[in-house]
Amino acid sequence: MSSSKRPMSPYMLGPYYKFQITSLLSILNRLTGVFMSVVSAPLLLCWLIALATGDVAFTGLSAWLGSILGKLVIAASVFSFSFHLFGGIRHLIWDAGWMMEMHQVNLSGWLAVIGSIVLTLIVMGAGL
Amino acid sequence: MNMQNPLAQVRGKGSSGGGSHHWRSQRYSALILLLLAPWVLTMGYTLAGADYAMAISVMSYPFNAGMVIMLAGTLFYHTQLGLQVVIEDYVHIPTLEFVLLLIVRLACLVAFLISAIAALKLALGA
Numbered sequence: 001m002s003s004s005k006r007p008m009s010p011y012m013l014g015p016y017y018k019f020q021i022t023s024l025l026s027i028l029n030r031l032t033g034v035f036m037s038v039v040s041a042p043l044l045l046c047w048l049i050a051l052a053t054g055d056v057a058f059t060g061l062s063a064w065l066g067s068i069l070g071k072l073v074i075a076a077s078v079f080s081f082s083f084h085l086f087g088g089i090r091h092l093i094w095d096a097g098w099m100m101e102m103h104q105v106n107l108s109g110w111l112a113v114i115g116s117i118v119l120t121l122i123v124m125g126a127g128l
Numbered sequence: 129m130n131m132q133n134p135l136a137q138v139r140g141k142g143s144s145g146g147g148s149h150h151w152r153s154q155r156y157s158a159l160i161l162l163l164l165a166p167w168v169l170t171m172g173y174t175l176a177g178a179d180y181a182m183a184i185s186v187m188s189y190p191f192n193a194g195m196v197i198m199l200a201g202t203l204f205y206h207t208q209l210g211l212q213v214v215i216e217d218y219v220h221i222p223t224l225e226f227v228l229l230l231i232v233r234l235a236c237l238v239a240f241l242i243s244a245i246a247a248l249k250l251a252l253g254a
Contacts, residue, residue: 034214037207045239048196051187052246055180062179085165088158095155126173 021109029087032080040077078123082116150209157206164199184250193251200243208236 010016012023050057064070090108093099099108171192175183186192211232219225 030214033210037211041203041207041239045243048243048246051180051183052249058180058183062177066177081168085162088162092155092158092162123169123172126176 021106021113025087025109025112029084029091032084032087035080036077036084039073040080043073043077075120075124079116079120082119082123083112085119086112086115150212154206154209157202157209160198160202161206164195164202167195168199187247187250188253190251193247196247197244200240200247204236204240204243208232 013027017023047061050061065074090099090112093108099105171186174186178186187196212229215225215228215232219228
């Protein structure tokens with residue numbers, strides 16, 4: 001695609017538009033998906049490889065997961081999982097043609113935010 | 129199940145060249161991942177802070193090995209579909225776009241193969 005100098009619409013989350021939860025959650029669903037693709041899924045794969053490799057590799061990875069950085073990565077992964085889960089459920093509901101009115105879209109958005117925070121706290125509190 | 133418009137079938141595929149296949153694949157894989165979510169959470173709870181022997185014993189169950197392979201297949205397929213959309217949306221240099229899409233496809237395929245082999249190895253106790 002050749003780079004044209006034609007004017008572009010301002011970015012949806014910039015100072016030009018009124019804050020809307022819909023646009024914020026839209027980009028957040030994508031960001032959590034990309035984060036899990038680049039960080040969480042490879043980490044799960046590493047865990048499986050370490051376990052299949054042997055005691056030394058597994059214990060080494062476990063030690064790193066127990067460090068502050070490891071715990072931070074796990075917490076971010078759990079939140080991404082939770083948010084992408086609820087965000088995905090919203091999309092599937094819309095795909096069925098339900099809850100498309102603006103007040104329903106806003107309500108489901110806030111439910112997804114609250115739900116993902118609660119699920120993250122439960123999972124992290126359960127000892128992860 | 130074919131949900132394509134008959135006219136679209138006669139003329140070839142949709143404007144994107146892929147019809148609705150990508151969109152439907154993303155939804156079906158999302159549904160399977162949604163069904164797997166309770167098992168994933170249960171595993172996370174069971175294996176949090178587990179030592180080597182404990183983790184080996186959990187992953188040696190045929191049920192768990194099967195679920196790992198199912199999860200890896202669906203997860204990395206969904207990952208490939210999702211990253212593809214992000215790359216197509218934001219990368220506008222054709223060569224770079226092509227290379228990135230190829231890398232994502234290969235990486236997801238390799239990730240699935242390694243997961244499946246690891247799960248089988250753990251299940252068979254090799």
